[in-house]
Amino acid sequence: MTDTDSSHSRRTGPHEVQFGALFGPGSQFHRFFNDPRWALAMVRATVLEAAHPQIGAALIDNSTFVAHPWRRLRNTFLSLQRMFGADDDARQREAARLNRLHARLSGADARNRPYDAMDPQVRAWVVATLFESTVTMCRLSGQPLEQTDMEQLYAEFQAFLAVLGDQAGHLPPTLREFWPYYDHMVETELENTEALRIILYKLFDHLPAPPLLDGLPTVWAAGRALAGPVIGAITVASLPEPFRRRAGLPEIPGAQTLMQSVYMAAGLARFLPEGWIEVESLAGLIYLSPDSDDPRAATITALRDRMKRAGALFRLVTPFPTQSGPEEGTGARRSAEEFFRTVLDQTGDGYLDWPDLAAMARELSSRLDLDEPEETRLYNAYAEWWRELQAALDIDGDGRISKEEYAAAVPSLAGPALIRVAEVLFEVTDADGNQYIDADEYRALFRTAFRRTVPGTEERYSRSAFVKDFLSFMSGRQRSTAYDPLLADA
Known part of the structure; x- marks a missing residue:
């Protein structure tokens, strides 16, 4: 016993x-x-x-x-x-x-x-x-x-x-x-x-x-x-x-x-x-x-x-x-400082570093209830994105990125590593592997139906549409009815 x-x-x-x-x-x-x-x-x-x-x-x-x-x-x-x-x-x-x-x-x-x-x-x-x-x-x-x-x-x-x-x-x-x-x-x-x-x-x-x-x-x-x-x-x-x-x-x-x-x-x-x-x-x-x-x-x-x-x-x-x-509706852009504070700085310490991106991976893994090896794939994709961000934005070399460095360096974050994050997130959300996210899979990630948040997408969400929307949110600082509750809300 x-x-x-x-x-x-x-x-x-x-x-x-x-x-x-x-x-x-x-x-x-x-x-x-x-x-x-x-x-x-x-x-x-x-x-x-x-x-x-x-x-x-x-x-x-x-x-x-x-x-x-x-x-x-x-x-x-x-x-x-x-x-x-x-x-x-x-x-x-x-x-x-x-x-x-x-x-x-x-x-x-x-x-x-x-x-x-x-x-x-x-x-x-x-x-x-x-x-x-x-x-x-x-x-x-x-x-x-x-x-x-x-x-x-x-x-x-x-x-x-x-x-x-x-x-x-x-x-x-x-x-x-x-x-x-x-x-x-x-x-x-x-x-x-x-x-x-x-x-x-x-x-x-x-x-x-x-x-x-x-x-x-x-x-x-x-x-x-x-x-x-x-x-x-x-x-x-x-x-x-x-x-x-x-x-x-x-x-x-x-x-x-x-x-x-x-x-x-x-x-x-x-x-x-x-x-x-x-x-x-x-x-x-x-x-x-x-x-x-x-x-x-x-x-x-x-x-x-x-x-x-x-x-x-x-x-x-x-x-x-x-x-x-927050501004009403979708499509409105955030300032660089607001995006940094509400989305990137997940730990709230005023800087962007690996624990912030790890927190994103942790939240997404929890929502999707991922097991190995999918969880590790998602963490690894975020780790690669962190290395890309650090190389591009850490001007003073202190191992972290301040909101000033983020705002001054580049207007967009859509590099190859972020695209890979979007692709891996699509793949681990697409539980049945049919190359589309259906209603149940979408609800597992966003906790709502996609007909409410992706107008015109009544039946399924394609890989290209998903990656495009994810990059629009993460690099273009676009407000999103779907992604705000995922990464920006308290």
């Missing part, structure tokens, strides 16, 4: 505890997945992960969480859903995908300390933060877990780590041994990293609008101005007190009371009828475009119209500065 069996017994002390299913509908994780409190727990866990020096450095160098936080959130939920779902084949494929992703993330931080996303101790800490934050979520909302439920949940997260292939021992074998391990990590290993500071003091205050509210900057700015500081305050208040002291995080008067009130209020969702809150549906709604063929799109369009009118009223009665949203 292995750690990934659907049910087993694990000795946690003098008594033998019988556990139910570790994955799927019978698991403790499944019980929490659609719980609104878990969004708070996820934010808290992310902060604790970012406070680990290796994870913080990897986030700064490679992650899109600053420029594209909603995309990263959606992908995280999708990954957890696959890992903890009932389909074992989907779980094994997702584990293999995560391992390939992590194997590509290594480097050194600002103090020249190495980091490696495949380090088993680091991966164990990620799982530990998810488990402990879920336990804390229940406690803060006045519904602490029973001991047996806590042990079951711990066994599930251990099984999650085992599916990734990590050997036993990187997480303590029993729940009783876990708490000293967790306290040691908090008191001695965590730091006030740059990634932690960005999450707490920049991300919440400058969170970009999700696709659903794109084009409604005034409405979004008003809501963010109220919600951003609250989320930051309750997150800091929920962190372990020893770490708050060591990191010098400010103690805001009333934050503890506010935090407990928010957790308690979110916990009331347990009284809602079953099925009212579904994470998958909510995530899909956040990303729903008015151009989608989803039946909910008409309602969303009407709601957006009303919100635009509310935004106009807000501009009359509030001091929020006027903010311009």
Whole structure:
């Protein structure tokens, strides 16, 4: 019997505890997945992960969480859903995908300390933060877990780590041994990293609008101005007190009371009828475009119209500065600076380098759910494009491209390597190999029907048309109803 069996017994002390299913509908994780409190727990866990020096450095160098936080959130939920779902084949494929992703993330931080996303101790800490934050979520909302439920949940997260292939021992074998391990990590290993500071003091205050509210900057700015500081305050208040002291995080008067009130209020969702809150549906709604063929799109369009009118009223009665949203329609050109910021600079650090193009390859591979060798082909095509860009645009030779270098050097990026990126993307999207992208294949990549985004293309999308449109977007800086949600949206 292995750690990934659907049910087993694990000795946690003098008594033998019988556990139910570790994955799927019978698991403790499944019980929490659609719980609104878990969004708070996820934010808290992310902060604790970012406070680990290796994870913080990897986030700064490679992650899109600053420029594209909603995309990263959606992908995280999708990954957890696959890992903890009932389909074992989907779980094994997702584990293999995560391992390939992590194997590509290594480097050194600002103090020249190495980091490696495949380090088993680091991966164990990620799982530990998810488990402990879920336990804390229940406690803060006045519904602490029973001991047996806590042990079951711990066994599930251990099984999650085992599916990734990590050997036993990187997480303590029993729940009783876990708490000293967790306290040691908090008191001695965590730091006030740059990634932690960005999450707490920049991300919440400058969170970009999700696709659903794109084009409604005034409405979004008003809501963010109220919600951003609250989320930051309750997150800091929920962190372990020893770490708050060591990191010098400010103690805001009333934050503890506010935090407990928010957790308690979110916990009331347990009284809602079953099925009212579904994470998958909510995530899909956040990303729903008015151009989608989803039946909910008409309602969303009407709601957006009303919100635009509310935004106009807000501009009359509030001091929020006027903010311009994206231009309406397709075909409008972006400035070089805007294109650099919204499309090329995926990590949001102000420069274009390999992690930005790797993030594009990662997002496309995730959308298409690619296996090997297609995933590697796409990464290799982007790597070749990066070498071409670096040779043409890196004027000062510092290994990265600034927006000034990009804007001044050339007006177009359509070299042979970018054409190859377009061809490889077509080939991996064309799953049946018939040299056309049909409706289902198009939906897998763009999450909408092509009759909405490519007028006149009712039945299929040819290789030449696809490559032409991709190059028009990437080199001509053309706005595109199809490609903007793919690479430019948050």
